[in-house]
Amino acid sequence: MAYIALYRQWRPQDFEQLVGQEHISTTLKNAITSNRIAHAYLFSGPRGTGKTSTAKIMAKALNCLQGPTIHPCNACDSCKRIIDGSSMDVLEIDAASNRGIDEIRELREKVKFTPVDGRYKVYIIDEVHMLTTEAFNALLKTLEEPPAHAIFILATTEPHKIPATILSRCQRYDFRRIDSEAISGRLLKVLQEMSIEAEPEALGVIARFAEGGLRDALSILDQCIAFSGDRITVEDVRSMLGLAGDEWLEHMRGALLQRDVAAALGYVQELISLGKDARQVILELLVLFRDRLVESSAVTPAQESGCVEDGMEIMQLLSDAAQEAKWAPYPRIVLEVAVIRICRRGSAQDMAGLAARLEKLEAMLANKMIVQPAHRSPDRAGRAESIPPAPAIPASPPVTPAPPSTAADNKQNSIPPKAEPPQHLEELGERILAELLKHNKRAIHTCLSEGRLLELNGEQAVFGFQLAIYKERIEKDDYRGFLEKLVSQMTGEQRHIKCRLVSDTAGEGPGAPPVEATAEDAVVRHAKEMFGEKVVTIVNNNKGEEK
Template sequence: MSYQALYRVWRPQSFIDVVGQEHVTKTLQNALLQEKTSHAYLFSGPRGTGKTSAAKILAKAVNCERAPVNEPCNECLTCKGITDGSIQDVIEIDAASNNGVEEIRDIRDKVKYAPNIGKYKVYIVDEVHMLSIGAFNALLKTLEEPPKHVIFILATTEPHKIPLTIISRCQRFDFKRITAQAIIGRMKLIIDETGVECEDQALHVIARAAEGGMRDALSLLDQAISFSQDQVTVEDALTVTGAVSQGFLNKLAQAVMEKNAAAGLEYLEELLFQGKDPARFVEDFILYYRDMLLFKAAPKLEESLERVMLDEEFQMLAEKINPAELYELIEVLNKAQQEMRWTNHPRIFLEVAIVKLCQLERKGAPAASADLQPLLHKIEMLEQEISHLKSHGVSVQDEAQPVAQKKAQRSSRKGFQAPIGKISEILKQATKNDLMGIKSNWGEMLNRLVHNQMRSQAALLNEAEPVAASSNAFIIKFKYEIHCQMAMDNTRFLDTLSNTIFELLGKRMQMVGIPDEQWQKVREDFLQNQQDGDAGEERSNAEEPLIAEAKKLFGDDLVEIVD
């Protein structure tokens, strides 16, 4: 193929071209000039941040005919041969497909041979965390004391999977995510060189979608160039990345602020008609309000914004909304995002979330002037009447306060309330053997639920566990309150669960669910009551010898026991 992808054509050939990793390139350049290169390096970091590119540049620098240099010349035969892969002294190994002991033993046998042309033989092992434990053990001694002409460079995106014995034998360099501004600067350089027309805002959209990876950014840019006609526009970039346009988010935020649910649902319908993913849209909308919150807190930190661009409409919306409202908006959207993960119809939860956002009470919003004047007049008249009554010796009590407190307490009760009475009765009769009987059949019960076409209901029990059981009932503790409520409100699920337990244990048992937070309090209260009861029983038993001694001294007829 004559055409090559942008990320391949523009792969860095010198340390100065490695964007956003100055802490790594500066250290390596100093080591090259001082001829203090190590025998083994570990490059770790997210994908597309320059790990393999830096490894090849280092391999060229140590073998360059002009060494010692802080940059490879890319002109000598050695540098050109390493770049095009014709020199066998630099060996690139994909550990994902060569992860066995035999492949590593082959490397271990060949390292003793001197390089053909260059000064060093360099082994670049990509995705080294994919090696098996046996392969790591085979590499261990060679990595610690290789021949003087061998350098190992290990690259990985998951350093936590590498044994510490390997890490301790390497110089470790952590590559960080590249900032959006650095990615934009690199893309502008490429566009200027290639002569492609591209809007600046389109580059911002691509840089945000790349999430710190230069390779991802160049792949999206390549795709946007192919999609566009004469010029890469913002709409082209949004289409390629699958993101929602800033103007659309501004319009929806305006509808939420004006409490216009009809307009909000209309915009949502337009979005879904365009084929946008509801889950991706919710994430974009959360990031939109998150960026608005950060903008209000620190307007100058534009680099910290994840999703938005500071256009005039966004800034006007940010001025009209206060942080307390933003907290509520983010909380509603976050809850909707969690619920959408457990359903086959995410659109319904998305529509409900938009309606909820439009119906939230705005905190700190001033009352309308037309309604305010009559209200102030009534307050003034009431104050005059109260002062008149007090002047005549009449005491005025605020009787509305207890009622208001009671209503507030009643309205504050939300969520699932576990049946404390049933749970206490089960705990009184609970035994360890009954609980072990439930636990020993728990895994089989989950498998049967899956076979009975109740996979989603069985998923509710993945993070639940039985914590107490009696002969005819048992208690299940759920990690999340929403899972507990969904399970306890599903009659079909409870019947199927009861039948499954009957098949496994041969008896009918009632299931009672309780969220983790409520379980901790119920358990502590029950144990405290048990301790108080045991203490009382011990006191009564301690009195019996005294009574017996009194009867022995004075006789049964003269001793009167008063409780």
């Protein structure tokens, strides 16, 4: 008789033999007991977790001669035919090779026929996500209103590829990855039945390598038995799977922690020469650093904070390398580059910190360069060199007879209308421009830097501009609203923004009323600032006069 692989010999035959899927087996058993059997099920989950096996157990439980029962006998003719795949009432369809609309149409024609031997006709469609869109559409109506004797069980590893119209018509059961301890226990039971010895650590390596799939674990165990014979050791398992030994991994970890590039690359060379897979070495290092990180965090979290941060950085680099090596044509190069990056991780941090400091310094210099010329251009500064700035002494108002005091005057006098000193206004204006840059409001900053804060009285903040285009833009709701909020926060009082055109914002004090500018004066002044020419005469073309 031909040899049967272990994963086929040890396929679960009832709900109790399902490993790691208790939430699903309990639900299905309760549904059978209460006769609440749905017409369509969707089993989704990783490979090797028991989707197809559960579907066959469900078919046996429904068609067993002693059923429907949650304990199929596996001895009656119906159960035996389902086990060996010869039952005419349980049809297993591979959607990967029967994915077209013609196959689904044929299924629709056959589904109306009653079962031959059992109570239900069960259709198990494996890898259902491989069906075409037309095939899904053809299956939709049958899946929605199937005959009373038909049950559909769809199995897939990629449920996100199934149309929502199909998903909404099925009861969905998500199969989980099986934990390593459950897989090790199942493998141990298999070996005991076969009278084969195995080291517990060897079974743990197989379970971890299977990544939650019991079928993969049984296949690896079958291979290990052929390799080792009656006793399976951890060295044999590692050698067969191409895994690096614990000693090699510890040496490699020590070299990486000590930033010894030469030693680490030497270990890489030795591992590759022994036939180890580069990506598998990366994954094993990642698992090793993870285990050590968890141990150090749990034992001394306060003292090992630096080591934890270092370990997390190494794990991130290894994780990136593992992802890159998955598709790289030369995984060894990816491993060597990752080793160099890990050994130079400190210098990379220093360079990143230096770059951040440089960016911060450049931003500060840029802010200073933008804010300083905000009130006076170089040409205007040169023009005003002969005129010293006015001192911050408020001018004495002309003496006039005081009118009789009234209640309104007393209320007005309670808040002095005197404007802020020029030094304070200039400083506040620079702070406003700096805050605009800090909030990344460069457009508002550009317009406001063409003007100057003239007054700060009562509930108003008055800005003067030489060009009407900047004044009008600041008066827009979006710019004015943000400026009012910003100025109110900086001054501690609610302020409204008011703008006006002035002849010159350089050297103007708040004590003196601003001089209104004409459009011609503003244009000529702007032209002088741009071209640096000295104006000899200004001709008014409309009136023919010279100024």
